[in-house]
Amino acid sequence: MEDRRAAVADLHRGQRGDGEPAVLTAPPDESEDRMPIFRSAALLGAALAVLVPAPRAAPPPPLVAARAALNLAGAKAVLAAAEAEALRQRLRVTIAVVDDAGRPLLLQRMDGTPPSSVEVALAKARHAVDYRRDTVFHQDLLEKNALAVLALPGALPIEGGVMLRHGGDVVGAIGVSGAPSAKDGEIARAGAAALAAAGGD
16 A cells, blocks of 8 residues: 555656656547547538528519400400490490500490580599499499598599409499489499409409
8 A cells, every 4th residue: 555655656756666757648638539520520511511402582573563454355345235234224325445544445325325425434434443443432422421522533423434353453444324323333334244254353
């Protein structure tokens, strides 16, 4: 026991038990053993970064929206259905069909219809397409003393203007004039129903 203690004391003094200087060696560095593992992990991460593509950014929104448009064939179908309803009721009217900008596509004035009905039919159709409301909507408001309706630019709140829809979009309108306004509305709705039956709303 005493010999062991003496040997430890000699090591602290820098001597071995045989009188020779003691050489102290540091314990092995474990970090050196771990270096290959770290290198392998780094290489694997770099390989995955190359093999796995980065997520693509969402494409920008389109600058021009696609929408449905009322063509001449559709306008003719609407006008024909409205004319048939007017003849069925033995009424003489003017029928105007406009596109989604309120520009005329077709206009028909039946024999014996007053000249003023031309401008009124066009105004009803424009009202419906401009305000995205059938003219009877604003007529009803006016009858409830909503006088602000009279200040709407270019408005003609008299029944007989009906929107034409397709796929949820307003593609135009039909305006009818020459009969009592309630009858004008019936004729206009008959024309709009023809477009709905052909695939509109």
